[in-house]
Amino acid sequence: MGSTITEKILARAAGRDEVHAGDIIEAKVDLALANDITAPLAIAEFEKAGFTKVFDPARIALVPDHFTPNKDIKAAGQAKKMREFARRHEIVNYFEVGRVGIEHVLLPDTGMVAPGDLVVGADSHTCTYGAVAAFSTGMGSTDFAAAMAWGHVWLRVPESIRFVYSGRPGAWVTGKDLILHTIGLIGVDGALYQAMEFSGEAIRTLSMDERFTMCNMAIEAGGKNGIVGFDEKTTQYLQARPEGSRARTAGRVFASDDDAEYARVLEIDASAVPLTVSKPHLPSNAAAAADLADVTIDQVVIGSCTNGRIADLRQAAAILRGKKVHANVRAIILPGTQQVCLDAIADGTMQALIEAGCAFSTPTCGACLGGHMGVLAEGERAVATTNRNFVGRMGHPGAEVYLASPYVAAASALAGHIATPEDVGAGKGGPR
């Protein structure tokens, strides 16, 4: 019997010839990360347990991205605990405000993740890095504390679901539409405890940015990790990382065997996937954007760890350039990193967005989780390119969040209601 890519990476990390779904393993960690919400709790547990030393100061990333720049005095106190810990333990990859970005955009973009790596993070969207053919999964603070001390983690090897996307995505359809549609098909626990392996000709046509978006949302189906096999686009992405970085030097390429065992194989015709929006209050509540034109909105958020990469901002700018955000709408851009900001300046993306009437934030998770930079009031409604639309997620529990792609979010910002690019006169286009 063959192995899946997930099983092969975990076997390597566990130092075994092979592992199979259901095995409990102790595996070596290539990178462990936490943020300003999860790290303070982890630090408290680490110290309470009497640990005095981290396993490797170069393999830990501490990323203050959620409530930074500090949103209030208590958040400032939490960020301070993390900063002091980072200094005390000489954590190499601590990113101060001004250099920090949203963790799941920042870490792969700075070359800290290589194919075949095992990454654990005290943040549920750690599953993002499957886009570079790594195994990555989210955990809690105590698990992160243990990983910091031990350099290992215990894992149950997950079964895999293979998603095969055939055909070519239609006009304006992106990886975000594919993943929202997929979660709509299988539900928010449709991949509970399992690996989501994305494959098929449609996946090959997706940009790396879109693959990050798809893997990022594996957790919204309950998945342990999302993963895309290595190809020419992966190589190109990795080669563009900083010289000497892990991404350039440490990769180990694995691929699923033809006779690998899957819990389930799901075939999806990508050419039939509509521009998709997930309605409140679950990411699985998927609907066609075209059917939601009567939903008026107060706010649009474009960015986050799901869609805060430069390609996402360019997609938004393609719709908004030369036009004006609707009078009743606040459009907020949450870029993934400082580099994304610089790229957006260099090619005029930022100017187009600001001229259209968007507010351009510094990189932060901010509004996605109702922290700051765009909290919703009772009864308000937003279209967001983020990942969750739970009750209270973006502010008041009486607010509503509709999840969408940057194209649909930008079109909705112009229209003042949920809209497609064609609704706002953009004709037929898209990323391909």
Place this chain on the structure above:
Amino acid sequence: MIFEGTVHKYGRDVDTDVIIPARYLTTNDPAELAKHCMEDIDAEFVSTVQPGDIIVAHENFGCGSSREHAPVAIKASGISVVIASSFARIFYRNAINTGLPIVVCPAAASEAQAGDRLRVDLGAGTVENLTQSKEYDAEAFPPFMQELIDRGGLLKYVKAQLVERSRS
């Protein structure tokens, strides 16, 4: 361990954002977090919960964010044990790691009603609905999880591993 308490009943897909909204994640203090436990799904919870009470929910309890503050808040609110048809995987790990007792028991979870009195025997792996006079067998923990629990939790286990490594 045996717990007896009154049921607070919820549906499926109870996410960690409603268990403890992100706007309160500027502290790790269990007592502070407990003041806002379940706030966005059940505004009455904090004023009605009694020490020993039991949360019962359907599938996928604790989905979404990895915030460990969620099981911490539940435990500090006085809840003795959470029974669900299934748990989201990060919450499951976090509950074990923070010492919040959890029980997977779909039959008990689907039949229990808000206000029922339940008796949970973790050692025997049974859930008894005293109000409805019914008894259920809970799913046992996988052996490795049981070992972690028996050895006093993950961080104690890791300490032992590190001591062993330094000896060899």
